Amino acid sequence: MALINLLSPKGGVGCTTLCANLGMALEHLGYQVVLVDLDPQNALRLHFQLPLNDPQGLIDRFDADVEWRQLVTRLSDGVDILPFGNASDARLSGFADMQRRPGELSHRLRTLSQTPNTLVVVDANVFPLCEVSPLIDDADLNLLVLMADAGSVALMPRLESQPGSLRQASEQGRLGYLINQIDTRSRLKREIVELMLKRLAPLVVGAVHRDESLAEALAEQRSLFEQAPFSAAARDIEKAARTLAQQFPLRFAGIDTTARPAAGLTPGGVASTHAKWP
Ligand SMILES: Nc1ncnc2c1ncn2[C@@H]1O[C@H](COP(=O)(O)OP(=O)(O)O)[C@@H](O)[C@H]1O
Numbered sequence: 256m257a258l259i260n261l262l263s264p265k266g267g268v269g270c271t272t273l274c275a276n277l278g279m280a281l282e283h284l285g286y287q288v289v290l291v292d293l294d295p296q297n298a299l300r301l302h303f304q305l306p307l308n309d310p311q312g313l314i315d316r317f318d319a320d321v322e323w324r325q326l327v328t329r330l331s332d333g334v335d336i337l338p339f340g341n342a343s344d345a346r347l348s349g350f351a352d353m354q355r356r357p358g359e360l361s362h363r364l365r366t367l368s369q370t371p372n373t374l375v376v377v378d379a380n381v382f383p384l385c386e387v388s389p390l391i392d393d394a395d396l397n398l399l400v401l402m403a404d405a406g407s408v409a410l411m412p413r414l415e416s417q418p419g420s421l422r423q424a425s426e427q428g429r430l431g432y433l434i435n436q437i438d439t440r441s442r443l444k445r446e447i448v449e450l451m452l453k454r455l456a457p458l459v460v461g462a463v464h465r466d467e468s469l470a471e472a473l474a475e476q477r478s479l480f481e482q483a484p485f486s487a488a489a490r491d492i493e494k495a496a497r498t499l500a501q502q503f504p505l506r507f508a509g510i511d512t513t514a515r516p517a518a519g520l521t522p523g524g525v526a527s528t529h530a531k532w533p
């Protein structure tokens with residue numbers, strides 16, 4: 256199993272959207288996927304047709320004497336979800352305390368896995384770059400979602416120089432980037448993407464075009480692969496899922512089925528999509 260943690264330095268960049276759809280793409284490759292929402296906005300569930308009036312979630316029961324496995328909702332044969340739920344201030348503060356205690360949250364998250372081919376994919380959302388986070392410290396891979404805009408370019412020197420958990424994850428080959436909302440229609444925006452890819456390669460796991468199909472899929476509460484399977488974003492997200500599959504190969508009876516020759520892989524790190532751009 257592997258614990259993959261999606262996070263972003265600011266809101267609105269597409270962290271939740273990519274978490275939901277990457278999960279579906281990984282299921283299509285053959286993984287068991289458990290999607291977990293750690294964001295009080297409780298928005299991950301909106302991507303799936305869960306009853307809107309169902310308040311159930313992690314926040315109600317995270318400290319109860321119950322296995323977290325019992326809190327998940329099955330979405331399909333290969334995908335389960337653990338929504339965040341609706342929280343009171345007191346519950347939120349208790350959950351924040353738990354997140355600060357080393358090893359505790361990641362241990363619980365790992366119990367959600369029932370097979371060697373399970374990927375627990377967490378929507379952790381906004382994270383202050385310089386902070387220490389036990390979840391980042393423990394995740395097998397942290398995926399930092401950046402929007403392909405000038406604001407993210409301005410953040411890059413901070414990303415590269417800040418101390419804290421992300422820096423350590425980077426040094427240990429546990430950091431990757433997802434660049435989202437790429438728009439190649441203007442020269443400036445193309446230059447921004449090229450700069451980001453050049454600077455962040457070889458840690459770029461995926462680059463996803465700006466594509467209205469993603470917003471339409473959310474409005475319909477279904478995955479992009481049902482809404483617009485041949486869209487640019489669907490192709491990009493599938494490609495990112497295949498890159499992840501190279502790092503966490505499917506195993507059946509001890510045989511790696513997704514392992515490929517090492518071309519494009521960095522030692523101990525994620526595959527670069529840079530060379531294949533655009
Ligand atoms: N690649 C994309 N193309 C077009 N719209 C996108 C894309 N990614 C995300 N969005 C839209 O951006 C908005 C914010 O996305 P969301 O995933 O909620 O961001 P976050 O979790 O980072 O706050 C949503 O309306 C979503 O549909």
Ligand SMILES: [Mg+2]
Nearest residue numbers: 270271298380
């Ligand atoms: Mg979000």
